[in-house]
Amino acid sequence: MRSLLIDLRPLREHPAWRRLWFGTTLNTLGGLIGDVAVLFLVWEWTRSTAVVGALALARAAPAIALVLVGGQIADRMDRRRLVLVCTWAQILLTAGLAVQAALDFRSIPLLFGLVAVRAAFASIAAPARRTFTPNLLGPSMLPAGVALDVIAFQIGLLAGPAIGGVIAGAWGVAWCLAIDALTYLGSLYGVLGLPSMRPEPSDEAPGWRRAIAGAKHVMKTPVLRGAFVTDLAATILVMPVSLFPAVNDLRFGGRPETLGLFMSAVAVGGVLASLLSGRSSRSRRPGRVMLVAAACWALGLLGFGLADVLWLALLGLAVAGAADTLSVTSRGTIVQLQTPDSLRGRVTALDHLVGATGPDVGNMRGGFVASLTSVPFALVSGPVACLAVLGVVAWRNPSVRRYTPPGAD
Template structure:
């Protein structure tokens, strides 16, 4: 295999200026967002010294995403996605500026700070489905997997660097500086969206209100390939999410040394980055559904082996393998879902992905903690990994559409150079539907 077909495919960055601007903007804003999250956690902890209040930060972020996601997706499918994303991004900028002002001038009480975080998350709930729908409209079908892999490595880079930078800035310049940097990075995202072509909904657009949401849910229910992809994601996160067990594993394997706790997340991240850098090995394969199923099964097996490992360094190696499998699964799943979603439903399907991606890990961590409390950490990890493997096999057996070659849904591509693209025509359903 040639090296050029093994490494990360950067063709979308070289050949597509709107995608390149969007990728740079989202990379910078993701980095600023991670810095801002560290600042919020630090500020809440300083005021309360309470892990309950610290945990409430995640709740303030998650609830709007879950509560508003599907309705936001229906709105995205009724309007020009570019203009809607501009409005949502501008709302996030305003919230970051308000966070910076209170950080520099008059710190809010914890409850007020969480309210502001929740308001910003409302804009995130709207912007998520819009930005997720950009890639299949900007990139030709054969570059979609490569574009998703590039988005994944940008996310992982922000996750690795953002918290560390946020901690340094908050400790030296104060939390206000973190929020200000976050607002500044959002301007890159705002510019990138501003330069996008028009992205009108296909066909007649979504029906208003609850009817539009129900139409989206009905599409998910009747489309086996997308339903199977989302169920696979739920199986991996709900049944085998290990993060809540890392402190316990650290206590068992490293004597509870706080300096080693970060090794667990780092191992997962290292595996994910390695898979992204070598993503050419799987983004060019013609059966992304099979890639998704196999990598999700590897995720489950790796975590079961991590739970059973007696040597701590072997356990970290299994976590790195799990991180690599997670990245492969995320990219392949995105390729499957976006390739088989009609233009007029991109927002609602993206919203469903966003909700599954938010709720699945949170519930999975809760499940792991409850099982570990009733049994042991090893039992929770091994049982979760094996349950994930069984669920993935069941999805693969009952969803033959995922095992077949990819049928790419035709859609109008955005015009190069940022010029407006014509409204999409309503596509006929494929045999997969």
């Protein structure tokens, strides 16, 4: 039974990583509280769904444009210093959003500008930040560290929006953004306690070859190639969030309470899977775990698409959320262990780009397919296509199934 529970050794045995984890967890919670505030502000000021949708673009565009730049920078300078500089910039920009909300200065261009620039600094820092865990924990504890990182996000996703809604209703959205800015101090606390994080020296010549070295490493390493294809299939072909409102109207009466349950069910499944991730994080076959979990993600969402009873639909989403957590943990382990430190910034930048943009593309695909055919067809066809792709990966890329982490027996 004990082997099923999440592996807490990194928190017990690595004080520097423990400070980093608690600081990052606090910052994640604050960020999700702030996200609710920004969404509320945009809706209150405009009453336009188009403008609310454009807010997502303001966040996504810098991520797409700059995350690969961040990967190159992370492989050339002290990663700790890079994250500290970007974190201070995010604190100032978030404080600017809080002041704008407190003054009720209804300038959408200003708000979007602050959001976009903050997202740009987050994207630049993301590849460097993701190298901290493998460098601090080493191969033996890396899977446990990745699982703990995932549960930190799941806890924030489960609690942050609800807390933000309560604070916004009781004291106003400016307080949500002020709390968001303050929680960045937790992130600073964690990063300040780290040693210097300079990348391993590399004899690569500067220029375009250096820029694409991360992509070349992924393409020539079969297990990494399979991990990236698995993630793209699971997000682009199956992501269901854009179809939630339509499913709610068609099958469950269209109540907003029911719509909220859909997202909560995914988060509950993710938290439970994280708490019981001990065996999977200790697995000597993370590639096999990744493939099985991705298949369970697709099957859970297929069940959601076929269900016409609410509890069955929520069960399908919870299964999908749990499977997604295990798949993300296993894939993160593979990506970090199969990448030399001199390339880690650029490869993790690609991983972050896929993870950040794949769900958005998947949601666009779902809405587009539903508009051309029907909502039920969009719900069922995506998981079926994903399962087919996963079958091809398992068949044509046996290195994924057989992958054993370095140092495993």
